[in-house]
Amino acid sequence: MQAILEFEKPIEELEVKIAELRNFATEKGIDLTNEIAILENRAREVKESIYSNLNSWQKVLIARHPERPNVYDYIKHLFTQFYELFGDRLYGDDPSVVGGIARFRGRAVTVLGHLKGKDTKENLARNFGMAHPEGYRKAMRLMKQAEKFKRPLICFIDTPGAYPGMGAEERGQSEAIARSILTMASLRTPIIAVIIGEGGSGGALAFGVGDRVLMLEHTIYSVISPEGYASILWKDASRNKEAAETFGITAQDVLKLGVVDRIVPEPVGGAHRDPEATAKSLGQAISESLDELLSTDPEILIESRYNKFRAMGQAYLV
Amino acid sequence: MVLDFFRKQKYITVQPESENRDIPEGIWVKCSRCSEILFNKELDHNHKVCLKCGYHFRVPAHERMEMTLDEGSFREMDAGMLPVNPLNLPDYGDKLDSAVKKTGLKEAVVTGEGSIGGYPVVMVVMDARYMMGSMGTVVGEKITRAIEAAAAGCKPLLIFSASGGARMQEGILSLMQMAKTVAALTRLEEAGQLYISVLTDPTTGGVSASFAALGDIIIAEPGALIGFAGQRVIEQTIRQKLPEGFQRAEFLKQHGFVDMVVPRPQLRAVLTGLLDLHLREEI
């Protein structure tokens, strides 16, 4: 682990100790199985207690964890025969959006996702997962392709938001996001969207109009970042931790507001501690959702998708 | 400037008013761009466009209805829909109260039916005075109902956007209004109905990135700020000042995202012409 979050330190300390003990046992040829088991138990307890009492800000940190599995990790674990496809056929290729075709449990599907890097170099290459218009337009091209070939569409959402830059504005960031939402709203093929990290604002929603919208357990989905919320409403970006608790951004909050369908459990300790187990859990959830959707008539599918988004917030109207 | 003020007075064509004379701020207003002192009545006659520099003042929703629709044709829809506070944020309740008091509106959008040059339309007007015209649950719902009414009643849809974007105080539900309104536009598409999107100052964030960007025809008012990201956010990201005119209506047109930039005094005529082409056959 390179990045240890402050509240994870007790877990990390125990894990280091366990590793040391193991090395020591091998080197000296002594049996420390019992001692190691005791420590492992302790580590599990500490992990469970920390991870069952996370506050919203801690969840933000886990959702943004640099080692959190990204779309490429899920592709590796969940799909076979992945062919990445590039470019929007209009301007260029956006490396912060990954898309292609692959096989999921025997079935050909289209895969899309934002891609954050795991280190600075990768992040610079991927623009920290913040897409330009060409990223959304590449995505739209692949969405239409999925429709043409009757492939289900699976979207992995993980972005701080759409990129706020000059080129992005010149090339129509607003139009690209709006049209991506429109394209998804009327796409005649099943769509599953999963928030695997950070679901930041319009840039996330551009991939988020799914028949099923899932969130991993320690992820966030928000109209603006906690930093943005604090800086605009309180004129103080340093109150981000407080903001995180305020405006309902965790998977659990968002589920309660009726915006997503399901929370997918992560292994204790978070996805970044066990990407493989996370992928397994997510694969199961995707598979279940897909089975439901594939047995639905396409006309009914689009009608239900409409009703699903039509109902957003309606429970709160007076 | 003061001299200007008195000199201009001679040429004023408005009738001498008896009622507002004793309320000075009701008589004149200073142009926020060129600082010219303008008579309110004169400004109103010029569709709230500065007579000296052409600056387009922001227009309250009901005034926009009046200046755009045929006289007496407006029938408001969902007039009674009240603002909501789904996350129960204490300071949001206060903000809503003061916005209601300040504008006399219940929410940041007014919707209804009316006619332009005799052609029936469904009309949506956002009001930037009400919490920057931000879109929360109620704004999204009213706009969605208006779009659905246009689709069901086979009437063209006109949306005048004026909004800083999604309303943060309603959290993720505000973001979802983007999906809700855009999904409703698919109904209009199926019905083969015309949608004219008019972008007024400002149209940014979640509103610019949803229904506002999707008109069959997109018109912008001169000088209107239109864009996805806020200018300060962009400047902080790229660490440089933005050039003059960036994200203004003319810039959007130059980059291919707006069909026309129409000065407000000509807007009603342009809308009438477009409606005529869509609704009346000559053969």
Ligand SMILES: [Zn+2]
């Ligand atoms: Zn002026």
